Amino acid sequence: DTAVSQTPKYLVTQMGNDKSIKCEQNLGHDTMYWYKQDSKKFLKIMFSYNNKELIINETVPNRFSPKSPDKAHLNLHINSLELGDSAVYFCASSQGRGVVQYFGPGTRLTVT
Amino acid sequence: TQLLEQSPQFLSIQEGENLTVYCNSSSVFSSLQWYRQEPGEGPVLLVTVVTGGEVKKLKRLTFQFGDARKDSSLHITAAQPGDTGLYLCAGARFGNEKLTFGTGTRLTIIP
Numbered sequence: 668d669t670a671v672s673q674t675p676k677y678l679v680t681q682m683g684n685d686k687s688i689k690c691e692q693n694l695g696h697d698t699m700y701w702y703k704q705d706s707k708k709f710l711k712i713m714f715s716y717n718n719k720e721l722i723i724n725e726t727v728p729n730r731f732s733p734k735s736p737d738k739a740h741l742n743l744h745i746n747s748l749e750l751g752d753s754a755v756y757f758c759a760s761s762q763g764r765g766v767v768q769y770f771g772p773g774t775r776l777t778v779t
Numbered sequence: 780t781q782l783l784e785q786s787p788q789f790l791s792i793q794e795g796e797n798l799t800v801y802c803n804s805s806s807v808f809s810s811l812q813w814y815r816q817e818p819g820e821g822p823v824l825l826v827t828v829v830t831g832g833e834v835k836k837l838k839r840l841t842f843q844f845g846d847a848r849k850d851s852s853l854h855i856t857a858a859q860p861g862d863t864g865l866y867l868c869a870g871a872r873f874g875n876e877k878l879t880f881g882t883g884t885r886l887t888i889i890p
Contacts, residue, residue, distance in 0.1 A: 715876065757821050759821070764876040
């Protein structure tokens, strides 16, 4: 019974391509997040949605576009992929805008 | 600018030894959390501390929140190989839903 799941687990693609990562949570939470973890393991928030409304939008290139079709899903679409986009992307969820967050297993994106 | 600096960045010790990991900031946080992340997995929450000076124990792990709410420490007693992992502190600022993560400490316990 996975609480926060992400697909795919691994994604290898070429520069310039467009790709999507999907996230689903079955915890009944109303807030979801996307984080990026770089090669030095630094974890930085990118976006957050509360009840399908965007509440956090960090300084992220507009090639990244999150979409939340419902409270249980938060997808991340990336246009025109660049080498620097290579990282592990984590989805997380919480109840309310709380700090107790549950993370998914991550999607390792490699751009060649 | 890193708001939360962790030290040491890397730590490798023998099984049975004690260790302390530090998480420091010049900013005040309403709460602070510690996570452990294993390879190929997402961070898993260990503890949340919310009161300045608070101490929480989780079996062999002791967490402390600084009196001024700017720093925290994680002490592990009699470390075991299962403690190996990346330890991340994360702070929440007052009136800000965003969690800021620390720079991480990669801990290796040698059997």
